[in-house]
Amino acid sequence: MRFGDLPSWAIELSTLIREAICLGDVNVGVGSKMTNEDEDACPLPSDLLWREPFFDQMIANRYNPGEGICAHVDLMRFDDGIAIVSLESACVMHFSQAEPTGTVLDTGHLKKGDREPTKIPVYLNPGSLVVMSGDARYLWKHEINRKPGVQQWDCRELEQHRRTSVTLRKLLASPS
Numbered sequence: 001m002r003f004g005d006l007p008s009w010a011i012e013l014s015t016l017i018r019e020a021i022c023l024g025d026v027n028v029g030v031g032s033k034m035t036n037e038d039e040d041a042c043p044l045p046s047d048l049l050w051r052e053p054f055f056d057q058m059i060a061n062r063y064n065p066g067e068g069i070c071a072h073v074d075l076m077r078f079d080d081g082i083a084i085v086s087l088e089s090a091c092v093m094h095f096s097q098a099e100p101t102g103t104v105l106d107t108g109h110l111k112k113g114d115r116e117p118t119k120i121p122v123y124l125n126p127g128s129l130v131v132m133s134g135d136a137r138y139l140w141k142h143e144i145n146r147k148p149g150v151q152q153w154d155c156r157e158l159e160q161h162r163r164t165s166v167t168l169r170k171l172l173a174s175p176s
């Protein structure tokens, strides 16, 4: 895990991520203003896309076959606009809605499992980039369950190998 000055390869990766976002469905020139339509189609609003530094915290995770990460929303100490680069083994990341605090589930009246949340599967190839912002970052949990039998895509179980991910985030300024 690295905070502050990122290694040069992670700075280069951050630049490539920004370029990939700019060259995605909407083509946004460096520093240029986006129209409202562009803003809607772009995975990041322009204040996050052009902040400096883009990211200042990096964590690389390596998972052996069978290992994954349980459903979570990233810590609130990180700003909006989080990027994950998925490497090596392909996998399926699932998104499920986080229970707002104060709901029946949250207060314990509903037993876990009474209402299974809908899970949205997202297939990640080696080299896939996940960009989370807004609701996807704050209101949806993400998880990768690599227990045998769970990693399914197109009605087939995915072959599991070692998987590495690089997550880039921006720390929020600590309250003074």
Ligand SMILES: O=C(O)CCC(=O)C(=O)O
Binding pocket: 059, 061, 069, 074, 084, 086, 142, 144, 164, 165, 167
């Ligand atoms: O390994 C991944 O793709 C997810 C990592 C992650 O969600 C995290 O570090 O918060």
Ligand SMILES: [Fe+2]
Binding pocket: 072, 073, 074, 142
């Ligand atoms: Fe996460």
